[in-house]
Structure formats: C-alpha cells, structure tokens
Amino acid sequence: MSSCFCKSEAQKVKLDDKYLNLEDPNHPANLICELCRLFYDNNWVTGTGGGISIRDVKGANPNVVYIAPSGIQKERLQPWEMFVVDRRNEQLLRTPNECPEELTKKYKYKPSACTPLFMSCYTLRDAGACIHTHSQNAVMTTLLYEDKVEFSMSHIEQIKALPRLAINPETKVVEKVGSMDYHDTLVIPIIENTPYEEDLTDSLQEAIKNYPGTTAVLVRRHGIYVWGEDVWKAKVYNEALDYLLELAVKMKLAGIPLVRGTSE
Ligand SMILES: CSCCC(=O)C(=O)COP(=O)(O)O
Numbered sequence: 001m002s003s004c005f006c007k008s009e010a011q012k013v014k015l016d017d018k019y020l021n022l023e024d025p026n027h028p029a030n031l032i033c034e035l036c037r038l039f040y041d042n043n044w045v046t047g048t049g050g051g052i053s054i055r056d057v058k059g060a061n062p063n064v065v066y067i068a069p070s071g072i073q074k075e076r077l078q079p080w081e082m083f084v085v086d087r088r089n090e091q092l093l094r095t096p097n098e099c100p101e102e103l104t105k106k107y108k109y110k111p112s113a114c115t116p117l118f119m120s121c122y123t124l125r126d127a128g129a130c131i132h133t134h135s136q137n138a139v140m141t142t143l144l145y146e147d148k149v150e151f152s153m154s155h156i157e158q159i160k161a162l163p164r165l166a167i168n169p170e171t172k173v174v175e176k177v178g179s180m181d182y183h184d185t186l187v188i189p190i191i192e193n194t195p196y197e198e199d200l201t202d203s204l205q206e207a208i209k210n211y212p213g214t215t216a217v218l219v220r221r222h223g224i225y226v227w228g229e230d231v232w233k234a235k236v237y238n239e240a241l242d243y244l245l246e247l248a249v250k251m252k253l254a255g256i257p258l259v260r261g262t263s264e
C-alpha cells in the first residue's frame with residue numbers, strides 16, 4: 001500500500017486552512033486520501049479513474065463537500081489538494097490552487113470531472129459520500145447485460161449489506177428504512193457511457209429518480225457510482241456491490257440464473 005507523507009510536508013510550510021485538519025484522521029480531506037489508497041489497492045481507481053467525495057455531515061456546516069482534483073493519481077492524493085464546494089449553490093469555498101507553491105509545485109488543479117455526478121447524489125439523495133469506481137466487476141457486468149437497462153440479482157447473503165430504501169409518503173424524500181433481505185431482488189439501473197464524465201449527469205439523475213430503491217448506478221463500459229448516508233455506509237455498500245457484481249459475472253459465465261426461479 002502507498003504511504004501518506006502529507007503531514008510532514010504540510011507542516012514544513014505551516015499550512016493553516018480552515019477547511020483542513022491534518023491532525024484528525026476522520027476529517028473528510030484525510031479520509032478521501034486514505035480511502036483512495038485503499039480503492040487503488042482494490043484496482044478500483046487506477047490510472048487516475050474513479051474517486052470519492054465526502055460531505056462533512058458531522059462538521060459545523062454539513063453542506064460542505066470535499067472533492068478531489070481531476071486527472072491526478074488518486075493513490076497519491078494529499079489533503080491540501082482538495083476542492084471544497086457548498087452543496088446548496090455549488091459555490092467554490094476552497095481551491096488547492098491557492099495553496100503554497102511548495103505543496104502544489106505550481107500544478108493547476110481542476111475539480112474532478114465527477115463533480116456534477118457527486119453533487120447529484122448529494123442533492124437528490126442527501127448522500128453523505130459518493131464513490132465512483134472503474135471496477136472491472138462493474139464494467140464486466142454491464143458488458144454481460146449489454147442489451148439491458150438494469151441489473152438484477154436475488155438470494156445471495158451479501159445483499160443484506162445493502163440498504164432498504166423507500167419514498168417517505170409525506171416528504172416524498174427517499175429514506176433508508178432498514179436493510180435488504182436475503183429474499184429481496186437487488187436492482188441497479190445501467191446508464192450508457194458518454195465521451196465526457198460530466199455528460200453522464202442527466203442520465204444519472206434520471207436513473208436516481210426512476211429507481212428510488214437504488215443506492216448505485218452502473219455506467220456501461222465505464223464503472224459504477226455508489227452513495228450512502230455517510231462515508232462508512234458508502235464504503236460498505238460499494239464493497240458489498242463489488243462482491244455481488246464479481247459473483248454475478250462468475251454466475252452468468254457459468255450459466256447460473258442471477259434471479260432464483262427465473263432464466264435471468
Ligand atoms: C481514465 S479516467 C477518465 C475520467 C474518469 O472516468 C474518471 O472517473 C476520473 O475523473 P477525474 O476527473 O476525477 O480524474
């Protein structure tokens with residue numbers, strides 16, 4: 001696993017920034033770096049693809065969202081390289097381009113191309129974190145379902161790690177009402193890829209609205225977006241889904257139906 005050398009480098013230049021706290025391992029900017037290294041080691045965010053964004057749900061302002069820069073090696077990410085955005089109006093609250101040059105080496109950062117997709121999960125689902133991976137299990141699933149707009153699977157124990165979501169009839173907001181059961185059928189929408197990540201936004205939003213029970217959207221020949229009520233829930237959902245997608249690929253190739261009692 002790659003190591004984090006961030007603290008000592010930042011201390012050398014006496015980084016003082018109200019959106020960072022290098023001492024707190026649970027600070028969103030530090031967690032993004034830690035989880036990107038973990039995801040890199042799982043082959044989910046290699047070659048600069050994929051990433052994670054976190055909303056500061058426990059901070060003084062829970063509308064504050066942390067986003068990594070675009071096109072950088074995610075496993076080498078440092079906390080001071082984060083963009084910070086207000087989820088209500090997408091106003092930029094912090095840019096790494098204002099960091100001391102010793103840290104940025106004069107590199108001109110742009111926010112992740114996934115930003116409008118992450119923001120969609122924050123605004124439409126009140127997510128606390130959103131993960132985007134280029135997992136080969138996700139990509140392979142979309143290839144095996146080339147003519148389908150959704151993926152379904154049932155009767156696998158790991159499905160129980162996923163949330164049961166339902167629309168609150170009074171507020172009309174999607175809420176977690178428990179966990180899925182072994183007997184439940186997991187359904188994940190599949191959207192078509194576009195040449196540029198940001199152009200996925202409309203179809204991701206449509207899928208989120210059309211599938212109130214989902215906590216993820218597959219992107220054909222590209223990967224998956226997974227969100228959760230906080231960073232740890234998003235991490236667990238992403239791990240459970242990747243496990244299920246890996247299994248689904250193996251079952252499909254072995255000719256085993258993914259939904260018990262059907263030919264699917
Ligand atoms: C080879 S990565 C192409 C862009 C992409 O799909 C992605 O997820 C990464 O986008 P970012 O802007 O965060 O680097």
Ligand SMILES: [Zn+2]
Pocket residue numbers: 049050132133134197222223
């Ligand atoms: Zn991507």
